Amino acid sequence: MGARENILRRIRAAQGRAGAEPTEGEIAAVRADIARRVAGPLPPFARPADRLAQFLKECDRLSTTHGQVASERGVPAEVSRYLASQGLPPQVVGWPAYAGLDWASAGITYDARPATGSDHAGLTGCFCAIAETGTALLLSSPAEPKVTALLPETHVCIVREARLVDTMEDAFALMRAEVGEPPRATFFVSGPSRTADIEQTIVIGAHGPYRVHVIVVS
């Protein structure tokens, strides 16, 4: 405990407070400050007239492709179309929540399990999506592993239009209301992985997926 005490004591001394531990009153003040949740300024496009249009515009900017279907029943056909358009095999590893869809009719083999390093395409849903930045928010849970969005070269993400919010702040508010505290991994995905580490030249596809395809379910 020596280091902890010394560090805290040094900070307190520099700020004219005695001791090596914040008082209950000081902690309470910090909690009160936290509870205030002072909101920061937003750009005009964070409150768009057409939320979906804003979301898709940002997806384009981040090299996320997208398709739209009228209901979840349409997802397998859209996945099939997408994989074929990319010349990818009709095999998907995905979250169990989508195992009940009629994948066979769309000619797709669907494996309901967490993805591994050798899987080509991973299918996930998301907790919600953010229009301001074209972002899908994934919250980890036993049935919703993060690896499925990360390890395969292709990530297909189902976004329900009703779960589209304006901003990250709105997403956090929704999380607090429905889930409470953040789960182990709170994972924001905004397009395929990229790097510009060699000569500042942007290359799509670094360690994460090469392709992110969002399917919006109206």
Add this chain to the structure above:
Amino acid sequence: MQVQSMHFKRRASEKLDDALLQSNMKKAKGKFVDGRAKAVAEFGPWEELRSHCAALRDRVIANLDAYLVEFERNATRRGAVVHWAETAEEACAIVADIATKNGVRTVTKSKSMVSEEIALNDRLEAAGIRVVETDLGEYILQLAHEPPSHIVAPAVHKSKEQVADLFQEAHDRPRNTDIPALTREAREALRDDFLNADMGISGANFIIAETGTTLTVTNEGNADMVTTVPRIHCVVTGVEKVIGTLEDFASLIRLLPRSAIGQTITNYLTLTTGTKMPGDVDGPEQMHIVLVDAGRTKLVGSDLEPMLRCIRCGACMNHCPVYQNVGGHAYGWVYPGPMGSVLTPAYVGLENAGDLPNAATFCGECAVACPVKIPLPDLMRKLREQQFDRRLRPWGERAAISMWSFAVTRPGLYAFLSRWGARVASWIGGREKLIHKLPGLDGWTKGRDMPAPAGRTFRDLYREGGR
């Protein structure tokens, strides 16, 4: 990392003559600056956002101890183990100890400037542990046995040909200079380690007091794997990284990628809170968070305190004409550019980095670019004041300031000296009115002439009612 900052002048001189470095720096030039300018312009209330974020950082720093304790309490509640390290050595020892106790053989790492600062890799390797840097830039530098030269784009000083040479040797594959192909090669080379490492080490862009969360901001997706796949996750971060709430993060993340590279958001943001939860199929069984001081708390309450706001975006160095000409390695430690010129003397001692606060024209571009409004030139000037007060600058420089101070505060003497100075210098300038060499001013005259004075001072001509 060993400090070489006392040799700034010599190192900068070498870098100016390094044709390959100069050509590599030219290629990168402008990309960051133009990208940021565009992103800032389309944002709208950018100045309001800067003020908001500077204020929220200041609010935490003013109560840093309580925020850290609140963070510790929440992180612990979620199953993480929080460690505190006063020095670089202590931090390294803590991480090495975790690794050895758990029989760790391979560590994957995502980019962490704090780990560079404390030379963590050397320490782990000395303990027989294999350390694999996974950020593409850091991976390149690990192969080259070099430190990063930029805090966001660590290998900005390397050309694709240099990367190709390194990869050819390391991967035992035919040489290739195509950038997408080189990127894929690194991906393939690192895949097995990503999947099989025993421990992942990451830094943290911020840690959140409210929830006990640590988080990483990346484009490559490497940090997201490093924090998810191995059975142990260890975060090494500075005590100043704490912020209050998730909402504070939402504001800061509007600033950070725009300032760094002109992106509205990075491809991945991973907020990690505690260990694997019951039933989870991924995530680490152990999570350790090492809070490193190593000089940071010395800044609290000092003139340099605003530096603790820094969010490590790199905008100051991208906009710095000195950095852009000499590159990051000239600065001789982990942090280059304007932020480094304040942090390095503050962390390693002003006597070891005396030229850094002087390596600025005070052009002010960094202060304009800084997303959290750190007055970098003012802070460098504060360090110059400390040097002046502690007589740390060379004798000749101090003597010159003393003599100048004596003269300019005595108008009669000053008029006399400037009258004769103007005459003599004008005479030295000769017919072409150029001075090629001036004693004591060879810093100027080595690469430039000094246009000679006209011969009479304004003061004298004006008094004569002249001209």
Add this chain to the structure above:
Amino acid sequence: MKVGLFVTCLVDLSRPSIGFATLRLLKHYGCEVVVPETQTCCGQPGYNSGARDVARTLARKVLAEFRGCDYVVAPSGSCSGQLKHATVHDLFIGEPDHAEFVALSERWFELSDFLVNVLKVQEVPGRVNGSVTYHDSCSGLRELGVKMQPRYLLQMAGAGIAEMEGAERCCGFGGTFSVKLGEISTRMCENKCEAARASGAGTIVGGDLGCLLNIEGRLRRTGDHATRVAHFAELIAGGEG
């Protein structure tokens, strides 16, 4: 209108013609000009070398010398920044005379800013043929917002402005920096010279003599004796009389 002329130490020592051009301009627009004889320096070299005390002493000296002037004008953004900005935002915070420096700061103007925004001049006496390129010096630009003012004035004189790439980038002068870290300073200056030459203009114009000496010194050392380097005051003030 009584206007105090802060000549600046560099103009006094090295290029009195800039001081006289400023004088002619102010008189041309009907100002009553006073030039305190005891003025020396704004204090910036001391301030930026960490010598706060002498910077304060000199600022107080300037304050006393220009008491009673409606305005103070300087043909330099750098010295103006020192007296308008450093005094108010740093050197005299908490000092008894802070309010006086605030008042001085409000009366103090860089020359082009004064002509355009205070006098609102519509014509200038001088004529400029052909195009010039303008180097924005750092303090004027970033501390005082001097950007379009000198360009307007040059255009009034008939000059075309051929903007160089990176006009707002530092030329590498930086006061004592130019001597302490001469090699870096020289490289920054070389970049500036290249950009200025690429603009195609035969004349490089600026508003701070420090930058101009730096740029001219580099041009001449590298064998360029053709490109002209001038302060905007010299160009817009016209000849004597």
